[in-house]
Amino acid sequence: MKILVPVKQVATLDEEFELQEDELDVDHDFCEYDINEWDDYSLEEALQIKEANEGQEVEVIALTVGDDDAEDALRTCMAKGADRAVRIWDDAMEGADPMAIARAIAKFVEQEKPDLVFAGVQSSDQAFAQTGMQVAALLGWPHAAVVNNLDYTPGAGTATVRRELEGGLEEEVEVQVPAVMTIQLGINDPRYASLKGIKQAKSRPIDEYSPADLGLSEDEMGASGSLSQVRKVYVPEKGQAEMIEGTPAEQAARLAEIIKEFKGAAS
Amino acid sequence: MSGILVVAEHRQGELSDSVPELVGLANGLKEGLGGPLMVAVIAQDPSAFSDQVNLAGVDEIVQVPVSVAEFQPDVWEAALQKLVAEKGASVVMTPHSVDGWGYAPTLAAANGYGFASDVLETKVDGGEVVAVRPGYGEKVHMEVGFPGKDAVVLTVRSGEHPVVEESGSAEVTTAEAPDVTPRSEHKRFIEPESGGGVDLSQEEFIMSIGRGISDEENVEQFSELAEEIGAALGCSRPIADNGWLPKAHQVGQSGTTASNCKFYLALGISGSVQHQAGMKHVDSIVAVNTDPEAPIFSVAKYGVVADIFDIAEELRPHFE
Secondary structure, three states: OEEEEEOOEEEEEOOOOOEOOOOOOEOHHHEEEEEOHHHHHHHHHHHHHHHHOHHHOOEEEEEEEOOHHHHHHHHHHHHHOOOEEEEEOOHHHOOOOHHHHHHHHHHHHHHHOOOEEEEEOOOOOOOOOOHHHHHHHHHOOOEEEEEEEEEOOOOOOEEEEEEEOHHHOEEEEEEEOOEEEEEOOOOOOOOOOOHHHHHHHHOOOOEEEOOOOOOOOHHHOHHHHOOOEEEEEEOOOOOOOEEOOOOHHHHHHHHHHHHHHHHHHHO | OOOEEEEOOEEOOEEOOHHHHHHHHHHHHHHHHOOOEEEEEEEOOHHHHHHHHOEOOOOEEEEEEOOOOOOOHHHHHHHHHHHHHHHOOOEEEEEOOHHHHHHHHHHHHHHOOEEEEEEOEEEEEOOEEEEEEEEOOOOEEEEEEOOOOOOEEEEEOOOOOOOOOOEOOOEEEEOOOOOOOOOEEEEEEEOOOOEOOEOHHHOOEEEEEOHHHOOHHHHHHHHHHHHHHOOEEEEOHHHHHOOOOOHHHEEOOOOEOOOOOOEEEEEOOOOOHHHHOOOOOOOEEEEEEOOOOOHHHHOOOEEEEOOHHHHHHHHHHHHO
């Protein structure tokens, strides 16, 4: 069986940053990139299924939709144990919202026919929480959002999962397979890549496709394949705490005063 | 097309708190876009919620009886798709909730509707809906439009809008749900484990720890500090995920809401949206963090930029 794990290279903004001149995005010179935290967990879940079923030939494929820079995320996945890495990109993808990204992932799924797709619940930069589910919709596949426990035996027609709901509540659901699931933090304990793994991953090939190679038409890519379009980006006015300055001893003294005032008022 | 369709989520027979808030936001949109404002109740017995969703501004309550007792994404998506077509709704509003994540993006993707998630504000510009959502870890806001889309699905963040409390005089109608075979099945709910007497929803004074404590072996000293200053010990998600404290100590969307808390001391917590969902309503929030840009400082009353270990050490003698 095959498990596809779409991953995203996410951006963290520096403390000080500037917007692009057209005010449609931030200036990417002020971004640092890393693999999305949720994707560490979805990759780990796939690797654990592979390792628990050694006789069954479970193949784990990491996929990203992004330019050359996004290869770092794929190398990380290979260093941890992904069998293959795939990158889909074309400059026509610029301006893509999650739906246009989902279209490219869904085309790859149609070609590769994995049994399961594990996407992160959301990304730490934009937190759309939609890409995985939109892949399911495009494929017409069963799906489950926000999975924090998974029980699946390769070859089985269903998986039993737990969804993490609000307020500590969970729901057990049986889902038909093939399926798309979005994976929540805490479902497992993601491994670190070994030094040997990192070294080996550097020289391993990454399969590259353009969305057109996979059968995506021009009007399904980038902004024209999106469900939304950014009109303007701006820095919001934020509430700001009254900052307590001084040495740690002075700060702690003021903090103690505030706590004691509260406790005095409460009692 | 015109009309706004608000989705009334429910679970275990309880209506979601999001409904009066979504109706409030939809009332604003109705002024700019025109009506009607409809609330869809997809449930085994939708009439059970009719009184609760009959809020000021709602023109029509559409009851959609379905065979499943609890949320099922295929059933909800099909029912909503049919309602949008039949009622000619141009906006569908759902909460940005765990269930919302399971049917709103698929509804939009399957039908080519416009879509925006985690929406903070909505407005109408030139007759078209515009949504504001955060980006880059909340550091910017982005205004998004939906050019050429007849219908738009928006998942709306909770706790951002005034709620409608006044009841209304909506017409109650019934719509038939399409016959679909659900491809997943709800088996059971699993209630949160009781936390050995910990119930943070009842506590007035909570001291919470986050990633900033770095290591499991540091939990104990902060647990002692909480006891010394008379606070209940809470934590953010990574601490519970790592198993350093039982889940009952976790404050936030997937943990406990600090409902009765009046004073919240956040140590080494950056303040993700999910964590803020459980505590930002608290009057007095004091945050200690080494990162002056941590989002927690935008909801805190007082902020301390410092190492939490230094502050803890200096704080202790004041309470001996």
